[in-house]
Amino acid sequence: MADSARRPPSPQTPRATTRRRSRRRAILAGLLAAVALLLVAGGSLTCRPAWYQPRSIDYRRLDEDKRAELRLENTISAALNAGRPVTIELGQQQVNRWIAAREQLWPGEVPSLAPFHAPVLVFLDDNRIRAGALAEQGGLRLILSVTVRLELTDDGLEVVWEGARAGLLPIPRSLIDRLARGLSDRLDLPPNALRNGRLKLPSRATWPNGERRFRIAELSIRAGTLRARLEPL
Helix, strand or coil: CHHHHHCCCCCCCHHHHHHHHHHHHHHHHHHHHHHHHHHHHHHHHHCCCCCCCCCCCCCCCHHHHHHHHHHHHHHHHHHHHCCCCEEEEEEHHHHHHHHHCHHHHCCCCCCCCCCEEEEEEEEECCCEEEEEEEEEECCEEEEEEEEEEEEEECCEEEEEEEEEEECCEECCHHHHHHHHHHHHHHCCCCHHHEECCEEEECCEEEECCCCEEEEEEEEEEECCEEEEEEEEC
8 A cells, every 4th residue: 555655646648738738828828818908908098099180389370370360359259249140160270270379379368278288179070079188197198089079959059978088999988977077067067067978058158359149050060170150149
């Protein structure tokens, strides 16, 4: 009995060795797949989408951009204060140049966007707008974006949240709703302004030059262009 207890274990069969090697290969393949997934997710998260093209201040065109902004204000003021409707058309490139030069156009009047930098607006078809910006946190730089659709109704302007992304990765709807609630609070909107993924904004306001009440009577957004018709009240 003692001799048999000290006897070395019998060599494993080729079938058992093959099964053990298969398990090792499966585990290794799973680990490699997990690493690849993390690399893809990390690359997608930090990827810069092709549409994100923030503008820097174009000092060669800054004076003309200032005059264009002043012409727009004067056109709206003249029409509304005379009791006439006015139709305005804004090009995406002009709007983004104004955004880039906002401190020069409206010094001391522009609220801080921190922690967001280099904001961009993209006018899409079907009354949609994509807004994107660079966010930096703990050394991580992300392009965050949200796409919304604007719907003009009889009693307001509804912002319908269609989706949000960090880089190329979609952001969960729950987080979009949380961001929308934060925006609603910052704008000091009524508690019921946000409902079922829709943010309801007023379509009536007061034009500061002349204190003239007006409403947005028509709104159309297509690729690269926003068009709106304002009517005095």
